[in-house]
Amino acid sequence: MTISAAGAKEAGAPTLSIILVHGAFVDASGWQQVHGDLVGRGYEVFVTQHPTISLEGDVAATKRLIAAARHPTLLVGHSYGGAVITEAGADAKVKGLAYIAAFVPDVGESVAELNEAAGEPGEAKAPVLATGDGNLIVEPARFGEAFAADVDAATTGFMAAAQLPWGLGAATSPLSNAAWKTKPSFYLVASADKMVPPSAQRRMGERAGATLSEIESSHAVMLAHPREVSDFIVAAATAAASA
Numbered sequence: 001m002t003i004s005a006a007g008a009k010e011a012g013a014p015t016l017s018i019i020l021v022h023g024a025f026v027d028a029s030g031w032q033q034v035h036g037d038l039v040g041r042g043y044e045v046f047v048t049q050h051p052t053i054s055l056e057g058d059v060a061a062t063k064r065l066i067a068a069a070r071h072p073t074l075l076v077g078h079s080y081g082g083a084v085i086t087e088a089g090a091d092a093k094v095k096g097l098a099y100i101a102a103f104v105p106d107v108g109e110s111v112a113e114l115n116e117a118a119g120e121p122g123e124a125k126a127p128v129l130a131t132g133d134g135n136l137i138v139e140p141a142r143f144g145e146a147f148a149a150d151v152d153a154a155t156t157g158f159m160a161a162a163q164l165p166w167g168l169g170a171a172t173s174p175l176s177n178a179a180w181k182t183k184p185s186f187y188l189v190a191s192a193d194k195m196v197p198p199s200a201q202r203r204m205g206e207r208a209g210a211t212l213s214e215i216e217s218s219h220a221v222m223l224a225h226p227r228e229v230s231d232f233i234v235a236a237a238t239a240a241a242s243a
Contacts (some may be wrong), residue, residue, distance in 0.1 A: 007037070015045040016095060018070035023079025023102070024052050025138050025147070025168035025221075026159065030078075034233070041234060044070055048084075052166050055083065056105055058122035064089040069093070074237045077102050078222065079196065080166065081152070082204075083111050086192035087181025096240025097183055097210075098233055101190040101219050104204040105175045112171045114204070119197030126195040135165035138195075146194045148220035155223070160169045184243045185210035186236035188221065195219040 018038055020031045028049040038045045050061040056226060061085055073096045075083035082102025089097050109150050119125065127139040127146050138147060148184035166181045188204030191198050191214055205212050213235075215228055217222065222229045 001161045013145065014041075014043050014241070016072055016239060017046065018233060018237060019046045019048065019062060019069065019073050019075050021048045021052075021058075021075060021077045021081035021084050023170060025163040029166055030220065030222055034222050034229050038233065039224060041230070043106035043234075043237070050084070052080065052164055052170050054167060055087065055170045055175075058084045058170065059088045061152075062093060063129050066093050068093050068180050072153050072241075074098060074233070074240050076100065076233055079103065079219065080111055080120050080170070081180070083175065083236075086179055087175050087177050090177040090184055091109045092101070092182040094101040094112070094179065094183060096163075096236060096243065097180055097185045098236040099185065099187045099205065099210065100221055100229065100232070101188065101193050101196055101201060101217075102204075103196065104180060104187070104208045104210075105178065106207075107178045110172045110174045111240040114176075114200070115171075115196075115205075116178075116205065117200055120199040123199060127195070130168075131165060135166050136168065136171065137163055145243040147218065148223060149192070149218045150224040151218065151220050156220075180208040184236075184240045186232070186239070187212050188232045190217040190219055190221050192216050193219045211236075223234075 028047045046065040050058040075085035076098040120142045140160045145155035187210040189201045205239045
């Protein structure tokens with residue numbers, strides 16, 4: 001399932017369409033403020049609403065939007081969404097990849113494998129629990145502090161209760177494509193992240209040859225700092241369009 005959003009119609013509108021790809025445990029609604037800001041700046045913007053049960057299914061949902069876009073595209077992935085855009089980004093219509101506190105696997109790697117890498121002293125690891133039915137969730141009592149410590153408690157309380165289970169198949173599936181090897185890439189590191197260690201974010205971004213930016217934020221960057229996230233995406237789209 002996918003959700004698409006209207007874009008610009010006026011002359012001189014940007015020539016890249018933007019596709020926002022959410023990560024695990026959340027859905028497309030987390031992009032609402034960023035989506036509105038980008039549309040206001042003249043971009044055609046799409047938002048995937050994928051179930052995070054299988055990597056293959058999530059990539060297929062993203063590819064449907066790539067095909068629907070009027071222009072060449074910039075794929076934007078948050079967290080697990082980074083793996084989705086890394087695989088889907090092999091499409092010829094994709095001109096760039098923007099990662100936000102995201103996993104950036106290589107061919108043959110899975111998100112679960114990357115998540116096993118040790119962080120630096122003092123960095124937190126995600127409090128993820130197996131549900132016993134082939135899915136993972138964030139420990140509800142710790143969701144706010146781990147996922148979105150700089151977002152208001154009412155919002156994070158709802159997010160904890162409404163979180164989307166993440167399929168083990170999606171977490172453990174190895175990638176067959178690594179689009180960052182051939183496409184311009186950009187990475188926004190969340191330096192206060194307690195789900196994906198910031199040191200791991202930097203390592204993955206550097207390995208991909210991405211242009212790195214950094215913001216003091218929790219994992220839920222698009223909720224805590226929507227304007228700054230929009231600025232990052234616009235900068236990436238501008239650079240990718242001219243590459």
